[in-house]
Amino acid sequence: MTKHTRTTMSLRARLLTGTVAAAALGAGTFGAISANAAEPAPAPAAAAAAHPRDLTQSTHLTIDAATRAAQAALDAAESENQRVTVAVVDRNGNTVVTLRGDGAGPQSYESAVRKAFTAVSWNAPTSELAERLKSAPNLKDIPGTLFLAGGAPVAAKGAPIAGIGVAGAPSGALDEKFAQAGVAALAR
Numbered sequence: 788m789t790k791h792t793r794t795t796m797s798l799r800a801r802l803l804t805g806t807v808a809a810a811a812l813g814a815g816t817f818g819a820i821s822a823n824a825a826e827p828a829p830a831p832a833a834a835a836a837a838h839p840r841d842l843t844q845s846t847h848l849t850i851d852a853a854t855r856a857a858q859a860a861l862d863a864a865e866s867e868n869q870r871v872t873v874a875v876v877d878r879n880g881n882t883v884v885t886l887r888g889d890g891a892g893p894q895s896y897e898s899a900v901r902k903a904f905t906a907v908s909w910n911a912p913t914s915e916l917a918e919r920l921k922s923a924p925n926l927k928d929i930p931g932t933l934f935l936a937g938g939a940p941v942a943a944k945g946a947p948i949a950g951i952g953v954a955g956a957p958s959g960a961l962d963e964k965f966a967q968a969g970v971a972a973l974a975r
Contacts, residue, residue, distance in 0.1 A: 845878055845948075846943045846946070846948045847877050847878060848875070848941065848949045850883065853949065854884050855973070856970065857873045857969060858972075859968050859972030860873040860965045860969030861873050861965075863964070864888060865888060869888075869965070870888050870891045870955055871888050871891055871895060871954060872887040872891045872896045872954055872955055873885065873899055873966075874896075874900040874953075875949055876903040876904050876907055877948070877949055878907060878947060878948050880904045885900065895954040895955035896954075898935070898955075899953055899954040901931060901932060902935065902938030902952030902962070903938055903949075903950035904952070905932040905933055905950070906947075906951070906966075907940055907941070908929075908947075909940075910940045911940060912963060912966075913933070913936055913939075913952075914937075914963050917936060919934075935959050935962075936958075936962060936963045937966060938952040938963070938966060939969070939970050940970075941973060953966045
């Protein structure tokens with residue numbers, strides 16, 4: 788055998804070995820795919836349907852409506868040169884929007900959220916709720932609430948759907964006036 792023949796045979800042997808290996812691998816993969824395709828796929832878990840009597844629906848403000856109300860409250864405050872923070876919470880007390888006006892104090896953010904939460908929780912302005920403290924002083928111990936004027940509820944069909952809280956003006960009466968401006972913006 789010549790040197791050239793050995794190299795050629797070696798190259799042929801390598802090509803043949805590679806081809807056989809590729810064919811075996813392909814057949815094995817095909818067999819695995821065929822075996823998997825032959826097995827039935829597990830059925831997806833059926834979703835349990837709740838009975839209609841077990842369901843309830845609630846109404847929430849859209850983010851656009853909540854933002855419009857918050858901006859209207861902030862605009863009302865700014866028109867009277869007041870530096871406030873406005874918060875809008877949903878029916879469940881979750882904050883939807885907060886707007887902190889230029890120069891509003893650092894305490895105004897939490898106060899606005901808590902006033903909004905209090906207003907939606909009782910579906911009443913927080914100034915009225917502050918009066919209730921005289922006969923039920925333990926109300927103030929409920930977490931997340933603030934019984935100071937400045938919160939106004941938003942209702943639909945008599946049910947509370949949101950609360951608007953304003954904090955930072957020199958009086959609760961002004962805060963509540965601005966919160967009511969936010970509620971009024973939703974009626975337009």
